[in-house]
Amino acid sequence: MSIVINNIDFMYRNKRALADLSCTLAPGFNVLLGPNGAGKSTLLNLLTAQRPMQRGNIHFDGVDIQKTPRQIMQQLGVVFQQTTLDLDLSVFQNLTYFGALHGIKARVVLERITPVLTQLGLIERLHDTVRDLNEGHRRRVEIARCMIHQPRYLLLDEATVGLDVDSRKLIIEHIRLLAQQQAMTILWTTHLLDEVQEDDPLYILNHGQLIAQGKCEALLSEHQQDSVFDLYRWLTQPQGLV
Numbered sequence: 001m002s003i004v005i006n007n008i009d010f011m012y013r014n015k016r017a018l019a020d021l022s023c024t025l026a027p028g029f030n031v032l033l034g035p036n037g038a039g040k041s042t043l044l045n046l047l048t049a050q051r052p053m054q055r056g057n058i059h060f061d062g063v064d065i066q067k068t069p070r071q072i073m074q075q076l077g078v079v080f081q082q083t084t085l086d087l088d089l090s091v092f093q094n095l096t097y098f099g100a101l102h103g104i105k106a107r108v109v110l111e112r113i114t115p116v117l118t119q120l121g122l123i124e125r126l127h128d129t130v131r132d133l134n135e136g137h138r139r140r141v142e143i144a145r146c147m148i149h150q151p152r153y154l155l156l157d158e159a160t161v162g163l164d165v166d167s168r169k170l171i172i173e174h175i176r177l178l179a180q181q182q183a184m185t186i187l188w189t190t191h192l193l194d195e196v197q198e199d200d201p202l203y204i205l206n207h208g209q210l211i212a213q214g215k216c217e218a219l220l221s222e223h224q225q226d227s228v229f230d231l232y233r234w235l236t237q238p239q240g241l242v
């Protein structure tokens with residue numbers, strides 16, 4: 001259930017967003033770390049077939065996304081930076097609509113989302129209109145939604161950005177639990193260094209290049225740094241400035 005990314009290049013007109021990017025994401029919780037503009041969303045767009053591949057390829061468990069995008073998309077759960085919920089529908093209506101798109105009956109959707117929404121403290125808001133929820137609660141609905149079709153892969157693009165501390169903690173803890181309990185391959189993209197734990201597999205992207213990859217603790221020791229913050233600064237800033 002790994003995701004293998006081979007020699008990806010991506011250009012927007014004459015702006016290079018990704019340069020010869022290769023890595024393998026194994027089952028579990030993987031962190032893609034990079035500053036604004038590093039190329040994280042571009043990579044997510046390629047992983048979800050939102051943009052055509054220009055060079056390189058991506059295989060999900062051996063299957064090329066360019067050849068069978070629809071088959072891969074059925075196995076993908078995605079949370080983008082911008083909400084894609086219908087604000088005028090209730091939480092339940094949004095979730096059953098998504099379920100219907102995947103051929104899943106409302107009763108089954110309810111069975112699947114009840115434990116997730118309960119864990120995320122949102123079950124009592126099930127019949128509220130999404131417009132009435134704050135940003136953190138909307139993001140929790142999106143987390144519940146991306147699990148309805150029981151995907152094998154979960155891709156989250158800065159899922160906690162702009163949220164209050166409690167929402168951030170709740171969401172990341174929930175996703176980490178999923179990685180532990182279910183055999184899913186999860187890619188968590190962020191520029192928030194405090195979201196990284198020492199045993200996380202870490203992929204650091206800067207100016208479109210993967211400048212480091214490996215277990216966080218191994219990278220700390222390899223580069224003789226004491227914290228993720230120091231490591232990140234060491235790797236991303238010209239040494240003269242450190």
Ligand SMILES: Nc1ncnc2c1ncn2[C@@H]1O[C@H](COP(=O)(O)OP(=O)(O)OP(=O)(O)O)[C@@H](O)[C@H]1O
Binds near residue numbers: 015034041043
């Ligand atoms: N539609 C576009 N047209 C032109 N350039 C783009 C476009 N989208 C992104 N870029 C550029 O490509 C580079 C990578 O952008 P991308 O959005 O993938 O980075 P990111 O790491 O996701 O940043 P952020 O954390 O701000 O979302 C940046 O230099 C950005 O300005």
